Amino acid sequence: MSINSSLPKALNLNVLPVYAKGITGRNVRVAVLDDGIEYDHEDLVQNYDPQISWNYNEDNSDPYPKPDDDDSSHGTRCAGEIAMMANNKKCGVGIAYNSRIGCIKMLGGLVYDLLEGSSLGFALDKVDIYSSSWGPMDNGQTMEAPGIFAKEALARGVVLGRKGLGSIYVWASGNGRKKGDNCNCDGYAASIYTITIGSADDKGRGAWYSEKCASVMTVTYSSGNDSDQMISTTDVGNSCTVQHTGTSASAPLAAGIIALALEANPKLTWRDVQHIIVRSATREPLTKGDDWHKNGAGLFYSTKLGFGLMDADALVNLAQRWKTVPKQKIDKVNGSLIENPSQTNSQKIIFNYTDKTIRHLEHVQVIITATCQYRGALELFLSSPSGTQTAILDRRPRDYFAGNCFDSWPFMSVATWSENPYGQWQLDIRDTTPLVMKQNIRSIGFVQLVLYGTTHAPSSLIFP
Ligand SMILES: [Ca+2]
Ligand SMILES: [Ca+2]
Ligand SMILES: [Ca+2]
Incomplete structure (x- = not known):
C-alpha cells in the first residue's frame, strides 16, 4: 500500500493491519467541536460533510475559521488527524481517511452553556462521533461542571444518538498537568458519557502536560518534550503542520480509531465502545514507571494512562466479534x-x-x-x-x-x-x-x- 510510506510514525497506533482489511472509516461521520474547519483544504475537501457542520458562533451553516488568523487553526488541525485524504501527496493520512468530517464551530467566540448544549446535540441523527478538545481552564484551581444544557445534551445524545445506539463523545483529558490540574475537577472529562483521552509521549510515558485522573480511559500518542516528535496534520491556508500538540491532538486520533471500529461494527452502543477500548488498549509500550495497578478483574489501570495505549487493530478485531452488552x-x-x-x-x-x-x-x-x-x-x-x-x-x-x-x-x-x-x-x-x-x-x-x-x-x- 502506498500509504505506508507517508504515514507519520507518531500516528502509527497499529492502524495498518486495519487498512489491510479494507477498513478506513467509510460511512462513519465525525464532527469536531472547535474553532472552525478549512473545508476547502486540499487534504480535507473530499471528506468534508456540510450536513454535520454548523457555525454556532455566528449562527449560520458556514464553519470556516476566521480568515488570516493563525489562532483559528485548531479545528482544522484536529480534523486533519481524523480525515486527511490518502494518496494525494498532500500533508498526511488521517486515521480514518475515508470517514466524513464536519465541524461544529463553537470556540470562535464567547462560549456559554446553551451554545455548548446545542453543539453537543447538533445533527444527532447524523453525527456518529463528536470530538472535543476543550473544557474548563486547565489552571489547577478550577472546578467546573457542564451547565444544564450541556449536561442534558450529553445524556440525551447517548440515548437518542445513532438511532438509539448512543452518540460517541470523545474528550481530551486536558493539558494542565504542570499546573497540578486533575481532570476529575473537569465535569466534562469526568462524565460517564465521554471517553476521556490522555496523551503518551514517544518514550512511552504519560506526556508532561497530560492531566491524570480516574476518569482517563485510554491514551494515544501526542507530542513529548520540545525535541520530540509532534503530530503532523492539516493547517489553515491550505498548508500542513508538523507541530500539532497536547491532549488536543490525542482526542481526534482516538475519534479516528473509534471511527474504524464503528465501520467494522456499526451496531456498537456507546457503552460497547467503552468496553472494547478497555479490553483492547495495550500497556506494553507504556510500562516505564507510571502508576499501574491491577484491578480485581485482572485489568491494569493507571490514572495517567488509563487502560493503556489505543491499539486500532485489537479494537477493530474485538468490535467485529462483540455482542451488545446487557442494559445498564x-x-x-x-x-x-x-x-x-x-x-x-x-x-x-x-x-x-x-x-x-x-x-x-x-x-x-x-x-x-x-x-x-x-x-x-x-x-x-x-x-x-x-x-x-x-x-x-x-x-x-x-x-x-x-x-x-x-x-x-x-x-x-x-x-x-x-x-x-x-x-x-x-x-x-x-x-x-x-x-x-x-x-x-x-x-x-x-x-x-x-x-x-x-x-x-x-x-x-x-x-x-
Ligand atoms: Ca493526504
Ligand atoms: Ca483540566
Ligand atoms: Ca469521561
Whole structure:
C-alpha cells in the first residue's frame, strides 16, 4: 500500500493491519467541536460533510475559521488527524481517511452553556462521533461542571444518538498537568458519557502536560518534550503542520480509531465502545514507571494512562466479534462517616453494597458535599471490595478555594471496570496541609457511591 510510506510514525497506533482489511472509516461521520474547519483544504475537501457542520458562533451553516488568523487553526488541525485524504501527496493520512468530517464551530467566540448544549446535540441523527478538545481552564484551581444544557445534551445524545445506539463523545483529558490540574475537577472529562483521552509521549510515558485522573480511559500518542516528535496534520491556508500538540491532538486520533471500529461494527452502543477500548488498549509500550495497578478483574489501570495505549487493530478485531452488552443498571449506596477524633484532618467513609443487582462494574462515582478551608490540599482515595485503591482526586496545590469545596460533585472512576462491586467500599479523605493549619475539612455532608454496570458479564467476555 502506498500509504505506508507517508504515514507519520507518531500516528502509527497499529492502524495498518486495519487498512489491510479494507477498513478506513467509510460511512462513519465525525464532527469536531472547535474553532472552525478549512473545508476547502486540499487534504480535507473530499471528506468534508456540510450536513454535520454548523457555525454556532455566528449562527449560520458556514464553519470556516476566521480568515488570516493563525489562532483559528485548531479545528482544522484536529480534523486533519481524523480525515486527511490518502494518496494525494498532500500533508498526511488521517486515521480514518475515508470517514466524513464536519465541524461544529463553537470556540470562535464567547462560549456559554446553551451554545455548548446545542453543539453537543447538533445533527444527532447524523453525527456518529463528536470530538472535543476543550473544557474548563486547565489552571489547577478550577472546578467546573457542564451547565444544564450541556449536561442534558450529553445524556440525551447517548440515548437518542445513532438511532438509539448512543452518540460517541470523545474528550481530551486536558493539558494542565504542570499546573497540578486533575481532570476529575473537569465535569466534562469526568462524565460517564465521554471517553476521556490522555496523551503518551514517544518514550512511552504519560506526556508532561497530560492531566491524570480516574476518569482517563485510554491514551494515544501526542507530542513529548520540545525535541520530540509532534503530530503532523492539516493547517489553515491550505498548508500542513508538523507541530500539532497536547491532549488536543490525542482526542481526534482516538475519534479516528473509534471511527474504524464503528465501520467494522456499526451496531456498537456507546457503552460497547467503552468496553472494547478497555479490553483492547495495550500497556506494553507504556510500562516505564507510571502508576499501574491491577484491578480485581485482572485489568491494569493507571490514572495517567488509563487502560493503556489505543491499539486500532485489537479494537477493530474485538468490535467485529462483540455482542451488545446487557442494559445498564444503576445502584446507589449512601456513605457513613467513621468518626476518628484523633485524626481530624483525615476522614473515612464506608459504603456497604449488599445488593446483587450489579455484579459486573462499569463506571463508579462518588458524589460528595463538603466544606473546607483549602480545597487543593485534599486527596480522595476510593477502595473497592476487591482491594483496588484509586486516587479519585489528587492534591492541586494551586487550588486555594475555601467554602463549599465540593457541592454534590461527582468524582468518577473507571479503575474498577469489570470488578464485582459486592461488599464494602471505602473513601479516604486525606488532608495534606501542614499541621499549623488545623481542620481544613470543616464539614462533610451527603456522600453517595453510584455504581453503573450489569448483572451479567458481557457475553463476549464469557464466550470469547
Ligand atoms: Ca493526504
Ligand atoms: Ca483540566
Ligand atoms: Ca469521561
